[in-house]
Amino acid sequence: MPTSIRLAPETEQRLDSLASQTGRTKAYYLREMIERSLGDMEDYYLAADVLERLRRGEERVYSSAEVRDALSVDD
Secondary structure (H helix, E strand, O other): OOOOOOOOHHHHHHHHHHHHHHOOOHHHHHHHHHHHHHHHHHHHHHHHHHHHHHHOOOOOOOOHHHHHHHOOOOO
């Protein structure tokens, strides 16, 4: 799926330089950066959403005793 992004001129220059020095395309490096970072970004932003729901009282917090009981850990 084609996607376009705007980069700060300094970032674009650095990317151009890296691509030119290594013989790879800018698209290659952009794909690499996205694939390597996407999991971390998902973790961060999805956790931030849960935290916000907790603050609004829309998520339930379970005690460790409740979790142990529900999972029958102490049996």
